[in-house]
Amino acid sequence: MAEGAVFDAQAVTDAVAEGIAKIENASSMEELKAIKTQYAGAESAMTQASKAIGALPKDQKKDAGKIMGKLRADFGRAYGTKEQQVKAEEEARALAAETVDMTLPVNRKPLGARHPLPKLMEDVEDFFISMGWQISDGPEVETEWYDFDALNFGPDHPARQMQDTFYVKGNQAKDAAGFVGSNMVLRTQTSSDQVRGLLTRGVPLYIACPGRVFRTDELDATHTPVFHQVEALAVDKHLTMADLKGVLDKLAVAMFGPEAKTRLRPSYFPFTEPSAELDLWFPDKKGGAGWLEWGGCGMVNPNVLKSAGLDPEVYTGFAFGVGVERTLLLRHDINDMHDLVEGDVRFSEQFVMGE
Numbered sequence: 001m002a003e004g005a006v007f008d009a010q011a012v013t014d015a016v017a018e019g020i021a022k023i024e025n026a027s028s029m030e031e032l033k034a035i036k037t038q039y040a041g042a043e044s045a046m047t048q049a050s051k052a053i054g055a056l057p058k059d060q061k062k063d064a065g066k067i068m069g070k071l072r073a074d075f076g077r078a079y080g081t082k083e084q085q086v087k088a089e090e091e092a093r094a095l096a097a098e099t100v101d102m103t104l105p106v107n108r109k110p111l112g113a114r115h116p117l118p119k120l121m122e123d124v125e126d127f128f129i130s131m132g133w134q135i136s137d138g139p140e141v142e143t144e145w146y147d148f149d150a151l152n153f154g155p156d157h158p159a160r161q162m163q164d165t166f167y168v169k170g171n172q173a174k175d176a177a178g179f180v181g182s183n184m185v186l187r188t189q190t191s192s193d194q195v196r197g198l199l200t201r202g203v204p205l206y207i208a209c210p211g212r213v214f215r216t217d218e219l220d221a222t223h224t225p226v227f228h229q230v231e232a233l234a235v236d237k238h239l240t241m242a243d244l245k246g247v248l249d250k251l252a253v254a255m256f257g258p259e260a261k262t263r264l265r266p267s268y269f270p271f272t273e274p275s276a277e278l279d280l281w282f283p284d285k286k287g288g289a290g291w292l293e294w295g296g297c298g299m300v301n302p303n304v305l306k307s308a309g310l311d312p313e314v315y316t317g318f319a320f321g322v323g324v325e326r327t328l329l330l331r332h333d334i335n336d337m338h339d340l341v342e343g344d345v346r347f348s349e350q351f352v353m354g355e
């Protein structure tokens with residue numbers, strides 16, 4: 001009904017009747033709301049007719065008001081009844097759709113769990129990265145030169161014997177640095193990356209070399225032929241054993257908690273002079289495990305610096321190496337190496353918390 005339209009009782013009654021008929025055929029709330037807007041909204045015949053009452057002569061206003069009151073009530077009642085019905089139907093439909101069949105088989109695919117070893121390797125890497133060191137990733141098939149000669153192992157050093165070292169068939173290879181005639185081995189220690197690091201990265205050098213190493217050991221409770229080490233090497237001017245001790249204590253705290261500490265015992269390694277065994281103490285669950293062997297360390301032997309073409313009168317360095325399996329065994333009081341290598345998910349699942 002247009003602006004200023006006259007009040008037409010028949011027209012508005014017809015319009016409302018049409019609206020009520022549509023309400024009765026509606027089957028969703030969406031539909032119902034659209035009908036409400038069309039037949040009772042601001043633009044509807046019903047609203048426009050109510051407005052037109054104002055312009056009627058006084059004696060007609062009362063009747064017109066009555067008509068409109070009845071139409072509004074009829075429309076409202078029809079709407080209310082249908083609204084209840086539609087809502088109930090919609091609810092019933094939703095309930096039916098959400099019904100869960102408790103008898104259906106569930107998806108029992110196990111999720112698995114990450115092995116704690118690579119996680120620990122990452123933690124160790126994070127420790128060195130946080131100090132601004134570089135991570136070096138040397139080859140596992142290595143020349144004997146990097147694994148032994150450059151590290152000051154004499155030609156008759158027992159570690160070179162077949163019982164310790166896996167020699168790779170077809171040896172006499174030429175390696176990346178061009179050394180012809182050096183046997184190829186599976187590296188027995190990540191120390192093999194020391195001289196490679198010095199030659200390729202130069203000085204000052206601060207690198208950590210985490211990785212897999214190989215020895216001809218039988219798998220038993222404390223040994224495995226394939227295991228992991230992290231080697232640390234710092235070469236710079238003015239480095240002393242105090243720097244070494246400082247880094248070791250910080251690493252112990254990072255790995256074993258705030259009370260952990262290290263101590264050094266004199267020892268021998270061909271590539272360090274002086275050399276020391278590295279012992280660790282930390283308060284375990286039983287209240288102090290005593291001193292435990294953790295790795296080896298020392299000041300870089302001048303012969304190693306010379307292998308890399310450095311002047312030992314100008315540069316000094318420190319190095320250490322720790323076993324990653326050993327770190328994990330100590331930290332979690334695991335007694336058998338088999339648990340680490342067998343790949344039983346029930347073992348790994350124990351470490352998932354706190355990742």
Ligand code: DAH
Nearest residue numbers: 189191296297298319320321
């Ligand atoms: N490479 C030694 C090993 O496998 C561990 C080690 C000892 C590394 C002393 C070092 C070190 O850097 O200075 O037994």
